[in-house]
Amino acid sequence: MGCNLAIAGVTGAVGQEFLRIIEERDFPFTSLKVLASSRSAGKQVDFKGKTYTVEELTKDSFEGIDIALFSAGGARSKEFAPAAVEAGVVVVDNSSAFRMDADVPLVIPEINPEKIGEHKGIIANPNCSTIIGIVPVWPLHKANPVKRMVVSTYQAASGAGYSAMVELEQQSREILDGKAPTMKAFPCQIAFNCFNHNSALGADGYNQEETKMVKETQKIFDCPEIAITATCVRIPVMRAHCESINLEFTEAITPDEVRELLGAAPGVTVLDDVEHNRFPMPIDATGKDDIFVGRIRQDFSLGGHRGINIWVAGDQLRKGAALNAVQIAEKLL
């Protein structure tokens, strides 16, 4: 049952989360190889009572490996994943490098696990804000197809890596001490501020994060006709994303129906306590596997009771990245 496992990008925020999740879930591996850039090569990683030495990620890293979890950035995935596939490895890639390739399955195990079997060596992990947003939309879409989604995100620093989390902390201290905030990981002040997502903007004015949400959802749902528009924003939160999602359904739907569907959905926890004004927050989702959903309301701005608003929170490093990839690897075994 065990496999020879490699982790590429082990020193990053998602790489470290891979290790935690593999330990928690007792993922069966017979050997483990930890890989990173030359900068991190030689570092020691303590894991499950053993010490591993980080090796430099090269095209020769994959001899004898069965599964490789990649989270080393799109450029490194593009460079090294094909060599891994060549060596017979199945790559679960957390970068955006291969997500939209027609012959690469883009998988959320709660939604389209059947696609895993179609892989040709690479399986792509969707973007964090896509996963966190659509895990709870899928069971609704299956029951009553979603025609249109309007999404606004409230995204944590962790999506920009470990250095961005450190920067949020550093800037917060600096501002509280009356100093100018240091900006390195982010182009703008993140502490006590928010800004539109710092990915490249297309000619249509949408940043990559927003375009990913549209294209990836259409691919994962296997539904090119679902209409989606998104506004992606970073807020000064450490590692859980929230999203405000407005849904237009094909047929009438009630908040109680939504609660019932989500109550039975895998990977979803409904936290919708109207009496106590208690709904999902980043601190609720931090360190948790499930996507939390609340503020389930009829949208009265749409006729025919076809509109619903929901609010979701999910850990960006777990279900938004490492957990989803490990779940894919588990299904591979």
Add this chain to the structure above:
Amino acid sequence: MGCNLAIAGVTGAVGQEFLRIIEERDFPFTSLKVLASSRSAGKQVDFKGKTYTVEELTKDSFEGIDIALFSAGGARSKEFAPAAVEAGVVVVDNSSAFRMDADVPLVIPEINPEKIGEHKGIIANPNCSTIIGIVPVWPLHKANPVKRMVVSTYQAASGAGYSAMVELEQQSREILDGKAPTMKAFPCQIAFNCFNHNSALGADGYNQEETKMVKETQKIFDCPEIAITATCVRIPVMRAHCESINLEFTEAITPDEVRELLGAAPGVTVLDDVEHNRFPMPIDATGKDDIFVGRIRQDFSLGGHRGINIWVAGDQLRKGAALNAVQIAEKLL
């Protein structure tokens, strides 16, 4: 030209902003009376080279006053504004107490200044998130009626008063020091977190902040048929609100048309620098009078080019509260 002016709630965050704005704009007053609750009575307020003593707000406070700016909470407005009107005062009230009364004008000077003349003693200042959201929507709506708005807010601590701003700072320090955050002004942790607006929830699941945005906009636009749905969220930012606004128009509209209309609109600054990924942030709007607008994009999820997304930022204490009220008072003179 001068008037005898009273400020009720002078020691609060909005009350203090009243003073700053009156000074900056050289608002013409011949006398000034500063009022607050009994708790603050006797405090000294230095203003334009003079020292004023805070008097307790009572029904007898308004002898000889021409205009009173109220920001002392809804309960105090309900108790004391009628007595002020009785004494011949015109009240500009920042609370929600009278906003939806049929014979109380609800005014944003950039939108419906003509309503000021219809007052019967009280003019209501709209809610902060309503003002900040709709100042830039109005010039678009006039050119091409908005059929539907989907709004998600990113609201600052200041909307909950001065104590909430202090609490954001205190909690941030505590969390950075590894301590548990103190919660008094807010029911939830605000530092490094976000939560749905802490106003009372209606039977429909919407909090008061969201319902205000719907009802107030319909009244201010004099357009009961405009369909609006809102999700109002607090984020760890000090004093400027942001909003992600999705607009469905009656006819086709382009981002360039929106930029042109907003470029000519009073109270609006377009900050939409796609080349440098530079769009409005809370720190841009802080201390500024205008509402900043960017991320002006076609919403391709709506047919017929009838959809537009915008992102706005505005100072909650200025245009969202004190500035708008002082602008109304200026028009009264």
